[in-house]
Amino acid sequence: MINIPIILYWILSTLILVTSGMIIYHIWVYYLNRTLAIFTIALFLGVSAFLFLANLAIALKVDWNIFGFLIF
C-alpha cells in the first residue's frame, strides 16, 4: 500500500535532518570563535530537537487515512 501523505512526511523529515546537518557542518567547520560555535550548535540542536519531537508527536496522532484518494 502506498500512502502518499506518509511518504511526503518522511521526505520532509529527511529534508529537515539533512538541512540541520548542513547547518551544523557550516557552524563547526567555518567557525571564527570556538566558544560561540559550541553555544550556537547547542542552541540550534536544543530548539530543533524540541520542534522535531513535537512534530513527531503530532504526526503520531494524525489520521493518515483521511485522504483516501491519495492511498494506493
Add this chain to the structure above:
Amino acid sequence: MLSKEQNNYQHHFDNINFKGKRTGENVILLLRRHWLVFVLRFFPFLLILLGLIIFHFFGKIVFNFLDLKLDLNWFYLIESFLAIFAWLSLFITWINFYLDVWIITDSRIVDINQIALFSRNISELKHNKIQDVTSEVQGIIPTLFDFGDVYIQTAGNKQRFVFKQISNPTNTRNIIMQLQKKAVLEEKREAGEIMRGKA
C-alpha cells in the same frame, strides 16, 4: 603605526580563528555587515513566527466560523512543519550573515564571502598592494547608524575589494591606510637593504 586607541581594538580578536590563518598573524579588525542589516533580514521570520502564533490561537475559531470539518491534528502538523522550516531558514540566514566577513590582519586583508550554504569565496590582499581606500555612507539610515561601504583599489588581479554595509567605515578606512603606509615603508626598507647588499 596604529594609534593606542586603534591598537586596543586588537585584544577583542585574540580568540578569532579562520581557515588559513598563519602562525603569528594578528587579527586587527573583523568586519561584517552592520547588525541592522541582519535585523532587516530577520524581520520576515519574526512575521512568520507571529503569523504562526496568531494562526495557532485563532485557527480553531476560523475553522468553526467557516464550518470546516478538518482534523485539527493536520492543522497542527502543518503548523509544526512551518515552524521547523522557519527555524532552519533563520539559521541559514544567520550563517550567511555571520560567516560573511572581512578580516584585517597585520599582514593582509582576507575577504570571506559566504553566498549561501556550500557557496563561499575567499580572496586576500596584501597591504602593500593597496593603492587607494574610499569610504562611503549614503542615505539617512546609514548616516544615523554609521554604516556604509569601504572600497579598496588594488594593484592586483582583483581590481576592487568592497566591504559592504560595515559599521564605522571611516575608522576602518583610516586603519587600512595606516597599515598600507606601514607595509609600503617596510617594503622600501627591505628594498634598500637589498640594494646595500645587507640581505
